[in-house]
Amino acid sequence: MVNYEVVIIGGGQAGITMGYYLKMKKIPFVILEKNERVGDSWRKRYHSLILFTPRSYSSLPGLQMKGPVNEFPTKDDMADYLESYVKQFDIPVMCNTVINQLSKQQNGPFVLETNKGEIRAYQVIIATGAFQKPFIPNIIEKNQDTFQVHSSEYSSPFELPGKDILVVGGGNSGAQIAVELAKDRNVTLAISHKVKFLPLTIAWKSIFHWLEAFGLLFAGIDSRKGKWFKKQSDPIFGKELKALIKNRKIRVNPRVIEVDGQEVIFEDNSKRKFDSIIWSTGFVPSYDWVNIRDVISPEGKPIHTRGVTKVKGLYFIGLPWQYQRGSALVCGVRLDAEYLVPIIIQMLISILRLVNSSQGNACPS
Numbered sequence: 337m338v339n340y341e342v343v344i345i346g347g348g349q350a351g352i353t354m355g356y357y358l359k360m361k362k363i364p365f366v367i368l369e370k371n372e373r374v375g376d377s378w379r380k381r382y383h384s385l386i387l388f389t390p391r392s393y394s395s396l397p398g399l400q401m402k403g404p405v406n407e408f409p410t411k412d413d414m415a416d417y418l419e420s421y422v423k424q425f426d427i428p429v430m431c432n433t434v435i436n437q438l439s440k441q442q443n444g445p446f447v448l449e450t451n452k453g454e455i456r457a458y459q460v461i462i463a464t465g466a467f468q469k470p471f472i473p474n475i476i477e478k479n480q481d482t483f484q485v486h487s488s489e490y491s492s493p494f495e496l497p498g499k500d501i502l503v504v505g506g507g508n509s510g511a512q513i514a515v516e517l518a519k520d521r522n523v524t525l526a527i528s529h530k531v532k533f534l535p536l537t538i539a540w541k542s543i544f545h546w547l548e549a550f551g552l553l554f555a556g557i558d559s560r561k562g563k564w565f566k567k568q569s570d571p572i573f574g575k576e577l578k579a580l581i582k583n584r585k586i587r588v589n590p591r592v593i594e595v596d597g598q599e600v601i602f603e604d605n606s607k608r609k610f611d612s613i614i615w616s617t618g619f620v621p622s623y624d625w626v627n628i629r630d631v632i633s634p635e636g637k638p639i640h641t642r643g644v645t646k647v648k649g650l651y652f653i654g655l656p657w658q659y660q661r662g663s664a665l666v667c668g669v670r671l672d673a674e675y676l677v678p679i680i681i682q683m684l685i686s687i688l689r690l691v692n693s694s695q696g697n698a699c700p701s
């Protein structure tokens with residue numbers, strides 16, 4: 337017995353965009369989401385988070401986010417927008433549903449072990465996001481004395497004890513958190529690479545407008561521009577951090593190599609004590625629950641071409657650089673979804689033909 341033609345795992349922006357296109361094509365599907373509400377992955381992020389993409393680049397197909405297009409939404413605006421999107425297009429999302437294991441029967445359907453029982457599907461799209469499992473470097477084992485938190489668990493300055501704060505990692509989250517804390521704390525930012533800054537707007541237009549205008553934002557990884565763009569390190573959007581560093585309100589240190597007790601040792605062998613450390617050191621993929629061969633590499637990364645895996649009927653959506661820079665951004669996920677939809681329809685037609693002719697649960701393997 338197959339419960340669904342298509343199941344999407346994850347009801348974030350990537351999953352619901354995929355859902356939007358399937359709905360438009362009248363393909364039956366369901367989205368399974370572990371959180372209580374659509375948008376919760378944004379709600380759970382730190383309180384002061386403001387998107388670096390303006391509303392015009394923070395909207396999904398078919399529904400512009402309300403408000404001035406050039407303004408930057410808060411994380412809660414984004415969360416509420418995603419929830420309203422699902423309502424507007426009547427996209428079926430089954431919340432509070434955790435997929436603990438995904439497997440596939442030989443010549444049969446996909447089997448999803450969930451907290452609500454077993455679900456079977458002919459096709460599965462994994463949309464669980466690139467930011468699931470926090471990464472903290474393995475250099476802090478000896479330390480129990482300093483308050484430490486990963487940026488994914490940090491919510492606001494009130495929870496951080498003390499005056500001297502170390503933020504480790506110079507990505508956009510680290511930059512935003514360091515700027516927020518610099519208002520009334522002594523902030524040190526540890527950065528392992530030379531940081532590039534890009535303004536949020538140039539000539540009253542979002543930097544994303546210009547990246548699109550120069551053909552970079554959505555350039556495919558097989559194009560000359562796409563290849564070049566992929567090699568560039570991610571910039572920090574906005575100039576606030578740059579100004580605070582220049583005015584010595586935030587001190588910059590090199591990479592952290594060890595944390596011993598309260599003492600932090602940096603790459604230049606300098607040592608300092610801090611009251612609190614925020615590890616803004618990114619995320620690692622987390623697909624231990626995918627129990628199908630040839631889908632996840634030994635390094636834990638999805639094996640795919642433009643989101644299509646070697647296993648028929650199994651896809652990814654929302655991966656960083658799945659095909660272009662915008663793949664893991666709100667503005668770009670639609671392009672990857674548009675690419676996958678005809679492949680999913682074609683596969684569904686051939687599966688249904690096979691099922692009708694064999695009267696069983698057969699799937700092409």
Ligand SMILES: Cc1cc2nc3c(=O)[nH]c(=O)nc-3n(C[C@H](O)[C@H](O)[C@H](O)COP(=O)(O)OP(=O)(O)OC[C@H]3O[C@@H](n4cnc5c(N)ncnc54)[C@H](O)[C@@H]3O)c2cc1C
Binds near residue numbers: 655
């Ligand atoms: C701090 C931060 C700031 C960002 N700012 C921007 C920005 O300004 N503009 C922009 O375009 N992008 C931004 N991004 C990037 C990207 O848009 C977001 O990360 C976005 O949330 C990714 O959407 P997603 O649907 O791929 O993943 P998620 O939003 O993470 O959604 C995945 C969903 O899958 C669910 N899930 C996971 N595992 C399971 C499971 N086993 N069973 C069931 N459900 C599961 C999760 O609960 C989650 O709801 C930012 C990212 C971060 C981390």
